Amino acid sequence: MGDLRLTGSNLHPGLIGAMEAGQGSQAFFRGTTFNLTQGAVDFKDRRSLEGVFDVRAESQVREYLIRLHAFGKTTQPQVLLSSEPSLPEGDIISLLTLGVTSRDRANSNTTTTGAGIAAEALYQASGLDRQVQKFLPRNSVIRDLSFHVSTLYNDANGLVEPTVQLESKFLTDQLKLGLSQPVSGKGTRALAEYRFDDRVSAQIQWDNVYNDVPIGNLGVDLKLRWNVE
Numbered sequence: 001m002g003d004l005r006l007t008g009s010n011l012h013p014g015l016i017g018a019m020e021a022g023q024g025s026q027a028f029f030r031g032t033t034f035n036l037t038q039g040a041v042d043f044k045d046r047r048s049l050e051g052v053f054d055v056r057a058e059s060q061v062r063e064y065l066i067r068l069h070a071f072g073k074t075t076q077p078q079v080l081l082s083s084e085p086s087l088p089e090g091d092i093i094s095l096l097t098l099g100v101t102s103r104d105r106a107n108s109n110t111t112t113t114g115a116g117i118a119a120e121a122l123y124q125a126s127g128l129d130r131q132v133q134k135f136l137p138r139n140s141v142i143r144d145l146s147f148h149v150s151t152l153y154n155d156a157n158g159l160v161e162p163t164v165q166l167e168s169k170f171l172t173d174q175l176k177l178g179l180s181q182p183v184s185g186k187g188t189r190a191l192a193e194y195r196f197d198d199r200v201s202a203q204i205q206w207d208n209v210y211n212d213v214p215i216g217n218l219g220v221d222l223k224l225r226w227n228v229e
Helices: 089-098 102-107 110-126 128-135
Strands: 002-008 013-020 026-029 032-043 052-061 064-073 076-084 142-154 159-170 175-182 189-195 200-207 217-224
Touching: 064 089, 076 089, 089 102, 089 142, 142 175
Parallel strands: none
Antiparallel strands: 002 013, 013 032, 026 032, 032 052, 052 064, 064 076, 142 159, 159 175, 175 189, 189 200, 200 217
16 A cells, blocks of 8 residues: 655656555565564655665464564665564574474484475475465465475474465455475364454464374464554
């Protein structure tokens, strides 16, 4: 949302105005969905396209709540990453890109990690994501259905492997469904989240990570968000 006006000349175009992220805005990185909690860009130079921005977003990755703060000039952006529980920034980047932390890598195997990344590269090169996306149903019941293949750490077997991820909205924009299925078949995760408003949401999660529970593991969370000014 915002109001922008093109100014300047053909040689030196510029922008005047501001934009803000709308309610429910999201960003995506390697299959990870970030919910924007704040986002604004200001353009003030009539002879330049450079702007000043401030964006805050967060995402739940495994047991970690990742927070991102990006700010500064559009030509010189700065990014700060933090997490709960706390992780070094290098581990957060590794978690977002590979799905693992340094502790995971210590408990895993370099060969299997490399094989998982190579398998994802093969899937990406084959265009599997794009081909499958063409055949996904599009209707008013299952809405905005998406398909991705990403390399993620699997708690069920301690390996890094390609994982199929499906996400969609069901009946309404407020109800989001997600499914994560490693190619090994172990460690399936399902999630249903209902957002009552921009501050309150409820989640139901199921997984079969631990085989000692025949019917899988079920959990329910209530999430509350608030801004302190």
